[in-house]
Amino acid sequence: MTKKMLLVVAIMLIAASALSAQTRDQPFAGGHWVAISAAFGMAIASGLCGLGQAKAVASAVEGIARNPGAAKAIQLAMLIGLAFIESLALYTLLIVFVFAK
Amino acid sequence: MQESEIWITRIFNDHFAGFANSILGIVGIHSKRPWTDSMVMQLLVALLLMVTFAILRMRLSADRPGKLQQTFELVYEFVQGQAQDQIGDAAKRYLSFFGTIFLFILACNLIGLIPCFSSPTKDYAVTCGCALATFAYYHLMGIVANGWRYPLQFAGPMWWLAPLMIPIETISHLARVLSLTVRLYANMFAGEQVTLVFLNLTYLVAPVIFMGLHVFVGVIQAYIFMLLAMAYVGGAVAHEH
Secondary structure (H helix, E strand, O other): OHHHEEEEEEHHHHHHHOOOOOOOOOOOOOOHHHHHHHHHHHHHHHHHHHHHHHHHHHHHHHHHHHHHHHHHHHHHHHHHHHHHHHHHHHHHHHHHHOOOO | OOOOOOOHHHHHHHHHHHHHHEEEOOOOOOOOOOOOOHHHHHHHHHHHHHHHHHHHHHHOOOOOOHHHHHHHHHHHHHHHHHHHHHOOOHHHHHHHHHHHHHHHHHHHHOOOOOOOOHHHHHOHHHHHHHHHHHHHHHHHHHHHHHHHHHHHHHHOOOHHHHHHHHHHHHHHHHHHHHHHHHHHHHHHHHHHHHHHHHHHHOOHHHHHHHHHHHHHHHHHHHHHHHHHHHHHHHHOOOOOO
16 A cells, blocks of 8 residues: 555656756736735735734643743743744745746 | 945945955955945844853852843743753753854844944845754754754655655755745845835824834844754754654
């Protein structure tokens, strides 16, 4: 079962590398679609990161409520987690700013 | 993107362009105005840090520590505590790199908030340089600590997993460089862009809130860069040490 899966994955990878070797002579002609797809991409990224940060903050606040003595450590861990999740949304914002002239 | 220069860069380009072109000429780049904002601001931040540490060194005293010494003792204890959490007791020999990278990135992030200065870290080349330096540092420390058995940790827990583990580990290590670069760059660049957008919309009060957020984000991102550097050094050094 796993050997067949590995064979299928290997064939797909080889096919992907062959298919991606196409000539790229035309310039990047996105036009107006860049703005629309950038907006949708950013909206999805922000929404999902908002959900992720909500879960992180919820568990942190519950942890502080259960154990007020560990508040500083929990707060530090919460801030680190929030910054990591924030960076994921910012990767998408970077694409928006790089591609939108 | 428009190429506007701040006042220091204009001074450097007017007077020291030949010097920069002679250095860039080694790799074959010639430009009319070779100094970029980020290059000049990096040198300025390095100069400021060196002057601060020179003053600190002159005023070190065990009996009556001044405010500067107490501040940097706090910073030192903070960095040492974090390093001991991540690496263990062998953390002392790596503290110089962690402290330097933390203070450099912190100063680079915060200097952009002063009017007429710009953050070097909102240029991806600067953050890529910091990430590559961290990459080289933790591999070098792994080789120093573990000898020539260091690359064996890429093979995974069992020897027959090696052909699968080695590409995965290689890509994951390269992804560390990418994520360090893009995290710091995107945070600083996006913070500045958001401030500029709100400066365009409402001329007086709203951008100040975003600059406050930018201070907070700059401190957190410098701390996270240092924390990840410590985690990578810990992973490289702690293997069967």
